[in-house]
Amino acid sequence: MKNKQNVRVLIHGTGFAGQGHAEAFRYAGAEVVGIVGRTPAVVQQVAEELNIPYAGTNWQEALAECKPDVVSIATPGGAHELPIKQALEFGCHVFSDKPLTADGESAHALYELATQKKLKTAFAASFRYMPDVIHAKRLVAEGVIGEPLEVECISHFNLEKDIPFGWSHRKEDGGGRLNNNFTHKLSIVTSIIGEKILSIMGEVRDDLGKAPIVEGVHNFKKRRDFIPSDLNDPSLKWGESNVEWSYTVLAQLESEFATKPVSVLFKHGGLHPRFNEDHVVIYGSKGALYIKGHYASGPMYSYSNNQWHEIPLPDDIKSDIPNVEGDTERNWRYLINKLVKDIQGDAVAPYQTFKEGAQYQQLIDLIRKNESWQDVSHLD
Known part of the structure; x- marks a missing residue:
């Protein structure tokens, strides 16, 4: 060989x-x-x-x-x-x-x-590779929910408004919630429903405005550790945000499993608190699939016979999960x-x-x- x-x-x-x-x-x-x-x-x-x-x-x-x-x-x-x-x-x-x-x-x-x-x-x-997303893709293809009709993706992150100013605040540097949240959500939905995006419309909003400028931030995941203790310090400098921190997007996707375009709602508030779980839901003509978590981290529930019930991951999907901490x-x-x-x-x-x-x-x-x-x- x-x-x-x-x-x-x-x-x-x-x-x-x-x-x-x-x-x-x-x-x-x-x-x-x-x-x-x-x-x-x-x-x-x-x-x-x-x-x-x-x-x-x-x-x-x-x-x-x-x-x-x-x-x-x-x-x-x-x-x-x-x-x-x-x-x-x-x-x-x-x-x-x-x-x-x-x-x-x-x-x-x-x-x-x-x-x-x-x-x-x-x-x-790459969040299309979440185990419950892989499972949902399989179930939709098997016709468990009938024809897919619409998808709902809701998330609220309640991010700290005083996270130090950096690339995430600037459009020219790849910042914004569309670049850093919507891309994953869209990939999740197209993985399950179909890759062909037919139409799209949306609204974005900057709810932040500005953020403190702090030196020494290197690891993006540790930026919260650098939030200034005194935000009223007159010597503190501030940077202006020029990207969206909230978005609402409507899309239509083509699906080989549906006779009509599938409607999709993406709703995200980067700075807003959540009340109930963030989620991804796929509604069909015969049932629905509900996945907890903003990036469909699970568990997943199926709606049939007028009630929801949890669906465990199949053994073949569980055995294929890479052995490492962290979804990303x-x-x-x-x-x-x-x-x-x-x-x-x-x-x-x-x-x-x-x-x-x-x-x-x-x-x-x-x-x-x-x-x-x-x-x-x-x-x-």
């Missing part, structure tokens, strides 16, 4: 995502040969902690030195475009966290370049495993690529225009 290709990986980004990507690629059997970051001391420390042989701050030099087969882009979205383009020009396959870029036009250009170069890509709107880290492992196997020439199920990354960014551009309103003030 011919030995499989040893897949060499170069990581761009040293924070939570970069470290998580590195571990996920190793889980898939790839070799992490280098990591690149902005700050020499930080990238050197992370490389030593993760036992990565090469650490640097110059991306193009790292590409030439490490000669990777695939690169992993784990920086904020506004910093994705140039290193992805350089990696594609170098001949590398690319795994990118979301968003792909800061706008639809540049995202589509990267998709076209990857297609032209015949390189493989993966786009990490587990879902990276699902997707990265597919990409690595695809690079090695194995047959794999379809996964989201730069095609979806570009499509999602174009949809976000449309939603942010807030052009769905009809003036009815003249009506009695």
Whole structure:
């Protein structure tokens, strides 16, 4: 038997995502040969902690030195475009966290370049790999709820308004709740219902306005630890938000299991408190599936005979769950495993690529225009 290709990986980004990507690629059997970051001391420390042989701050030099087969882009979205383009020009396959870029036009250009170069890509709107989402996809395909009619995705995060100012507050840096919540929700729904998005409309709103500027925030997951103790300190500087913190989106999806387009509601409040559970519900002509959690973390319930009852995960789905703490880290492992196997020439199920990354960014551009309103003030 011919030995499989040893897949060499170069990581761009040293924070939570970069470290998580590195571990996920190793889980898939790839070799992490280098990591690149902005700050020499930080990238050197992370490389030593993760036992990565090469650490640097110059991306193009790292590409030439490490000669990777695939690169992993784990920086904020506004910093994705140039290193992805350089990696594609170098001949590398690319795994990118979301968003792909800061706008639809540049995202589509990267998709076209990857297609032209015949390189493989993966786009990490990866919460479609939650175990109960995989189960729901199977149940819908089996006709358990009849024809799917509509889907409802509701979530409220109650995020601290005084989280330090950073990339998540800036459109040009890949911030906003559409980039960092809606992408996952849309991927969950298309996975279950069907990948063809027919139409979309929406409204966004900035409920924040500003955030304190604080130095020293490196790991996105630890940003809450840097909230200033005295927000009235006159020396404190503030940054202006220019992205949405709440959104409402309506979409229609084509489904092979339905005769009519399936209606979808996405409702998210980043700063608002929740009263009951966040959830994803798929309603059909003969029943419904309710999954608890903003990203469908479960458990799942089925509606039949006028009552709800919990559905356990099948053994085959449970046995396939990667052994790692954290939903985000587990879902990276699902997707990265597919990409690595695809690079090695194995047959794999379809996964989201730069095609979806570009499509999602174009949809976000449309939603942010807030052009769905009809003036009815003249009506009695």
